[in-house]
Amino acid sequence: MLIMAGSSCRVLGVKVARELDTRLGDIDSKRFPDGELYVRIGEEVSGQDVALLQSMYLSPNDFLIEYLLAADALRDLGARSILGIIPYFAYARQDRRFKPGEAISCRTVADLLRLVGTSEIYTVDAHLHRIRGLSEIFKIPTRELTVVPLLSTYIRENFRLERPIVVGPDEESEQWARVTAEILGCDYDVFEKRRLGPREVEVTPRRSNVSGRDIVVIDDIISTGGTIVETLGVLKKLGVQKVVVACVHPLLVEQALARIYEAGACAVVGTDTVVGPASVVSVAPVIADALRTK
Numbered sequence: 147m148l149i150m151a152g153s154s155c156r157v158l159g160v161k162v163a164r165e166l167d168t169r170l171g172d173i174d175s176k177r178f179p180d181g182e183l184y185v186r187i188g189e190e191v192s193g194q195d196v197a198l199l200q201s202m203y204l205s206p207n208d209f210l211i212e213y214l215l216a217a218d219a220l221r222d223l224g225a226r227s228i229l230g231i232i233p234y235f236a237y238a239r240q241d242r243r244f245k246p247g248e249a250i251s252c253r254t255v256a257d258l259l260r261l262v263g264t265s266e267i268y269t270v271d272a273h274l275h276r277i278r279g280l281s282e283i284f285k286i287p288t289r290e291l292t293v294v295p296l297l298s299t300y301i302r303e304n305f306r307l308e309r310p311i312v313v314g315p316d317e318e319s320e321q322w323a324r325v326t327a328e329i330l331g332c333d334y335d336v337f338e339k340r341r342l343g344p345r346e347v348e349v350t351p352r353r354s355n356v357s358g359r360d361i362v363v364i365d366d367i368i369s370t371g372g373t374i375v376e377t378l379g380v381l382k383k384l385g386v387q388k389v390v391v392a393c394v395h396p397l398l399v400e401q402a403l404a405r406i407y408e409a410g411a412c413a414v415v416g417t418d419t420v421v422g423p424a425s426v427v428s429v430a431p432v433i434a435d436a437l438r439t440k
């Protein structure tokens with residue numbers, strides 16, 4: 147299989163290729179002065195099975211268009227199959243019409259990926275809260291990978307935690323809190339969250355036996371940091387000790403990272419599904435394993 151990567155995850159692409167003892171295929175992408183994107187496949191791809199990596203963070207629209215141009219070119223150049231690996235799948239939150247007239251963006255993006263010739267999609271810990279799996283959205287085969295065991299193992303090996311307890315900031319985070327607690331060999335709790343606006347949330351603890359304990363807060367995405375800052379405020383009032391904040395996709399927009407440290411976190415750890423200052427764990431082994439067992 148030929149591994150190729152869009153500009154959102156070239157380093158991840160190299161790591162995946164290295165894990166598989168192969169090299170990263172050549173794609174050139176650049177931006178014209180007027181903002182248009184240019185993509186060129188610099189490889190002979192005819193008859194090849196291609197895995198095309200592209201994450202959709204921070205400039206999700208640009209990365210989406212770049213993926214569409216690359217996949218369409220691969221198809222046109224005769225690639226036998228195109229496996230789209232989208233470590234951070236943007237637009238997943240809008241998976242239904244919440245208010246009359248809204249676009250169901252998740253479905254539109256899924257259709258676009260298919261229409262340019264993608265034969266299969268892999269994502270990592272996609273934000274699927276109301277649907278059971280991506281197969282409900284995509285009309286092509288999908289596979290959902292998880293990096294939470296690797297992230298949790300990193301926490302176990304790098305932090306000395308006293309009587310830890312894992313906290314998920316909302317109901318949906320239970321799936322990740324449970325796995326992390328298993329790996330740390332401790333208990334977990336899940337808070338209740340009420341979203342008041344794009345940047346404001348209110349979280350309420352369900353149990354309060356966290357006093358004097360070290361905490362690992364885990365969520366799938368940290369975007370503005372509002373959820374985590376609010377959770378840290380509640381934990382502080384409950385008298386916790388050290389708090390390690392973990393997430394799969396550290397979008398960390400605006401001043402999120404600074405706000406989370408100011409709110410009392412001792413560390414913020416995430417993965418390279420989104421490249422940034424908190425991306426300490428690589429999802430490359432998970433992707434490579436999935437490709438090996440394909």
Ligand code: R5P
Nearest residue numbers: 366367368369370371372373
């Ligand atoms: C939402 O349910 C997600 O799991 C995250 O909690 C959310 O995306 C975090 O957003 P923010 O950092 O802006 O509060």
